[in-house]
Amino acid sequence: MNNLVEGLQASLFATSAEHSSSLLVREIPAYTTPYGAAYLGDSREFLAKLPEGSVNLIFTSPPYALHFKKAYGNVDKADYVEWFLSFAREMFRVLADDGSFVLNIGGSYNPKVPTRSLYHFKLLIRLVEDIGFHLAQECFWYNPAKMPVPAEWVTVRRQRIRDSVEYVWWLSKSPFPKADNRQVLRPYGKDMLRLAQRGVRSTVRPSGHAIRSSFDKIDNGGSIPPNVIEDEIPTDMLTLGNNSANDIYTKRCKESGIKIHPARFPAALPEFFVKLLTNEGDVVLDPFAGSNTTGSVAEQLERRWLAVDLVEEYLLASRFRFGGRG
Structure with a gap:
């Protein structure tokens, strides 16, 4: 393992009887790269082993509270806020005092009626008022590739318009997180x-x-730049489509017969915030890594990174982003 990862790894885990019997969290990473390491396990247990103030940026997109079940697993809206706060408490602890937590989260409809859920707004309020985060800025990701769902209200009854925006909450541990818009x-x-x-x-x-x-x-x-996240093409509001079928990760998954993660975000999304909120050598963490787009971006930008996911198939396939085998 290279020195950058070894240095980070050395301070990561303080083994204890409480964690030594865990079958989910492994101190040995599933794989490493020159700048990072990916782990299989429950990120709540993983976060509990990280030293306080050891992470500069947490960028993640957890499973949303949708009214229909997804293959990668998602929590019911009624339970979602409390479920996520169990992770957020540890996220707050491991962040550096000038660190940031960027949360990509989509809205959803209530079941059986054409009205929108407020779960993501309730979560934002609890993250600020209960956990102690500060809302640095609310940002938006415009994704034109989003499907016109729920079909009953959008394409069948034609009572609603297509939802194509997702929220990106930029939260921070203090009112003055490290940030430099000259980097973006x-x-x-x-x-x-x-x-x-x-x-x-x-x-x-x-x-x-x-x-x-x-x-x-x-x-x-x-x-x-504005707070509508844009790609590298200079227009007033460029869309970040999410329907890539030709990137190396997708191609290698198809060639190997491995299931493609169904909820990937474009690399330009974490890239924007990694550039805005960190410097080379800083530590970036994604506790719901999925296909590990965040780690791949951090690697290219020479940031150290940590990735955690509970699904072994998704995590191992994410090696394709780094030229490895699934």
């Missing part, structure tokens, strides 16, 4: 370049916002 600047758009050529005069908009003569300057390295 985008190329200036056509309108900004046109303003730079034409120039602007100082004025005050009807909203009260002051426009100064320096507004048109384009010498700051790029445009500050």
